[in-house]
Amino acid sequence: xxxxxxxxxxxxxxxxxxxxxxxxxxxxxxxxxxxxxxxxxxxxxxxxxxxxxxxxxxxxxxxxxxxxxxxxxxxxxxxxxxxxxxxxxxxxxxxxxxxxxxxxxxxxxxxxxxxxxxxxxxxxxxxxxxxxxxxxxxxxxxxxxxxxxxxxxxxxxxxxxxxxxxxxxxx
Amino acid sequence: xxxxxxxxxxxxxxxxxxxxxxxxxxxxxxxxxxxxxxxxxxxxxxxxxxxxxxxxxxxxxxxxxxxxxxxxxxxxxxxxxxxxxxxxxxxxxxxxxxxxxxxxxxxxxxxxxxxxxxxxxxxxxxxxxxxxxxxxxxxxxxxxxxxxxxxxxxxxxxxxxxxxxxxxxxxxxxxxxxxxxxxxxxxxxxxxxxxxxxxxxxxxxxxxxxxxxxxxxxxxxxxxxxxxxxxxxxxxxxxxxxxxxxxxxxxxxxxxxxxxxxxxxxxxxxxxxxxxxxxxxxxxxxxxxxxxxxxxxxxxxxxxxxxxxxxxxxxxxxxxxxxxxxxxxxxxxxxxxxxxxxxxxxxxxxxxxxxxxxxxxxxxxxxxxxxxxxxxxxxxxxxxxxxxxxxxxxxxxxxxxxxxxxxxxxxxxxxxxxxxxxxxxxxxxxxxxxxxxxxxxxxxxxxxxxxxxxxxxxxxxxxxxxxx
Numbered sequence: 289x290x291x292x293x294x295x296x297x298x299x300x301x302x303x304x305x306x307x308x309x310x311x312x313x314x315x316x317x318x319x320x321x322x323x324x325x326x327x328x329x330x331x332x333x334x335x336x337x338x339x340x341x342x343x344x345x346x347x348x349x350x351x352x353x354x355x356x357x358x359x360x361x362x363x364x365x366x367x368x369x370x371x372x373x374x375x376x377x378x379x380x381x382x383x384x385x386x387x388x389x390x391x392x393x394x395x396x397x398x399x400x401x402x403x404x405x406x407x408x409x410x411x412x413x414x415x416x417x418x419x420x421x422x423x424x425x426x427x428x429x430x431x432x433x434x435x436x437x438x439x440x441x442x443x444x445x446x447x448x449x450x451x452x453x454x455x456x457x458x459x
Numbered sequence: 460x461x462x463x464x465x466x467x468x469x470x471x472x473x474x475x476x477x478x479x480x481x482x483x484x485x486x487x488x489x490x491x492x493x494x495x496x497x498x499x500x501x502x503x504x505x506x507x508x509x510x511x512x513x514x515x516x517x518x519x520x521x522x523x524x525x526x527x528x529x530x531x532x533x534x535x536x537x538x539x540x541x542x543x544x545x546x547x548x549x550x551x552x553x554x555x556x557x558x559x560x561x562x563x564x565x566x567x568x569x570x571x572x573x574x575x576x577x578x579x580x581x582x583x584x585x586x587x588x589x590x591x592x593x594x595x596x597x598x599x600x601x602x603x604x605x606x607x608x609x610x611x612x613x614x615x616x617x618x619x620x621x622x623x624x625x626x627x628x629x630x631x632x633x634x635x636x637x638x639x640x641x642x643x644x645x646x647x648x649x650x651x652x653x654x655x656x657x658x659x660x661x662x663x664x665x666x667x668x669x670x671x672x673x674x675x676x677x678x679x680x681x682x683x684x685x686x687x688x689x690x691x692x693x694x695x696x697x698x699x700x701x702x703x704x705x706x707x708x709x710x711x712x713x714x715x716x717x718x719x720x721x722x723x724x725x726x727x728x729x730x731x732x733x734x735x736x737x738x739x740x741x742x743x744x745x746x747x748x749x750x751x752x753x754x755x756x757x758x759x760x761x762x763x764x765x766x767x768x769x770x771x772x773x774x775x776x777x778x779x780x781x782x783x784x785x786x787x788x789x790x791x792x793x794x795x796x797x798x799x800x801x802x803x804x805x806x807x808x809x810x811x812x813x814x815x816x817x818x819x820x821x822x823x824x825x826x827x828x829x830x831x832x833x834x835x836x837x838x839x840x841x842x843x844x845x846x847x848x849x850x851x852x853x854x855x856x857x858x859x860x861x862x863x864x865x866x867x868x869x870x871x872x873x874x875x876x877x878x879x880x881x882x883x884x885x886x887x888x889x890x891x892x893x894x895x896x897x898x899x900x901x902x903x904x905x906x907x908x909x910x911x912x913x914x915x916x917x918x919x920x921x922x923x924x925x926x927x
Contacts, residue, residue: 311476313476386465
């Protein structure tokens with residue numbers, strides 16, 4: 289598979305992954321550009337792998353987790369709600385709730401956020417996530433549990449009081 | 460469950476931030492990277508594209524300040540431990556004496572040089588996946604001289620630039636450091652006391668062209684420098700070779716004979732006579748002379764880089780290997796099998812010359828006969844517990860004169876289990892006489908660019924020996 293073929297067939301999916309991981313377009317562009325330029329320069333090796341797309345996703349994940357240089361001034365994606373609210377101002381509670389959820393998602397530590405993205409967006413099992421992140425499945429479950437707990441707590445405090453959902457551990 | 464559904468829905472809404480694929484593709488192409496045909500990479504082509512965020516006004520000063528703090532702190536810390544050599548004044552000096560040869564340790568060179576590598580070592584013998592993230596360009600690099608027998612750093616030297624390439628003669632090390640697109644050359648000698656380094660800026664005229672590799676003649680009197688003339692976004696370039704005297708800086712140059720003779724010049728190694736340079740020529744296109752191990756007599760007249768002899772044709776093998784290391788006698792190339800007919804996953808089966816082998820096997824090619832010798836088959840590597848599944852080795856860090864002994868940097872991927880965290884373990888092994896000996900004390904030090912006397916270990920670059 290040449291890079292051009294990869295770009296035609298897989299690039300949109302990889303870019304969507306970057307967007308969900310990063311949470312905003314500017315960071316997603318930086319993340320994707322950084323990784324894809326590197327992948328492009330090493331394509332002769334990556335192309336020989338069984339699943340180049342998965343490898344590129346892993347590179348993206350590594351890059352996202354190691355990206356510290358701009359984190360100090362990074363604005364969590366969910367804090368920038370004005371743009372979205374202005375384009376759809378009259379959505380009901382569900383919409384507002386989702387915005388708040390995104391806001392809290394942007395405040396999570398990167399590792400926890402990555403776990404949620406891989407689990408709930410990519411629908412990967414804990415073993416796969418562990419392999420991708422280079423940690424144990426137990427650590428994955430721990431990250432997921434803490435992240436979900438943080439989201440629940442924040443949502444309860446900031447949104448509206450509602451009965452606690454089942455307290456069972458996430459899968 | 461409702462929370463999870465909400466989360467899924469919320470994450471899906473983030474897809475609206477997906478970058479435009481066409482714009483992204485344009486940015487990648489505009490990065491100056493070459494089109495990537497299935498060929499070996501060049502270090503000079505890895506220059507990182509400037510991330511978009513670095514154009515924001517406030518990020519660069521912050522990053523610069525952080526870098527200064529990091530450099531100062533690391534310098535203080537290192538200075539407390541070692542007696543580092545310094546690049547000295549900006550004025551070059553003549554190297555008037557030949558450094559006495561390094562001693563040996565169990566048949567291996569007693570010392571080697573390392574540069575800061577990509578590998579993120581957490582504990583000795585292990586490394587993380589982000590080993591693949593390349594280091595960024597630095598304004599200064601610190602290189603270290605390592606004792607082979609102990610793995611300890613016996614000296615460090617700070618060089619004013621990003622160290623692109625290193626080399627070693629029988630008794631000294633050499634480094635090419637680039638700063639502001641100008642590459643200067645340094646000799647690094649181990650002090651007579653055995654600790655500390657003496658660094659000399661060589662009188663070789665600075666090079667402004669993209670640098671390929673450097674290789675030091677056995678006595679250290681000459682430095683071969685390959686440079687390239689990029690041709691737009693083409694993957695390959697015209698190649699220039701400079702051979703410079705380390706004592707005077709006097710130069711002689713060779714060029715590829717025709718404009719369309721593009722290619723790549725890898726794995727330069729001087730032969731023992733101090734006159735003949737062996738290198739792996741990789742043809743850039745059909746008009747170029749074929750990919751081959753070539754020998755160039757630098758004492759003979761002429762300026763044609765390809766005027767020497769092609770002693771081993773590598774056509775049909777090139778795409779299957781992860782680079783080569785040339786034995787100092789120029790008679791053998793040793794490489795690692797990267798892909799076979801059975802696929803590219805480590806352990807995938809295939810045949811070469813009717814011999815069954817797997818991806819990850821070490822092959823030696825004889826320049827005399829063109830035949831291949833299987834030096835070892837990857838899953839059978841003894842001395843390393845467990846199969847090297849999803850693992851692999853890089854082209855040898857060091858070869859003895861006739862390639863009968865070799866030092867390999869291998870990786871073993873241990874997937875995560877319910878109780879253990881997945882890691883990639885590094886193993887440095889010595890292969891000699893069919894036996895494999897581990898040198899575990901070297902696993903924490905051997906990394907990206909390692910210069911062993913006699914070898915320009917250009918191939919010891921983290922590749923992709925494992926599959927995700």
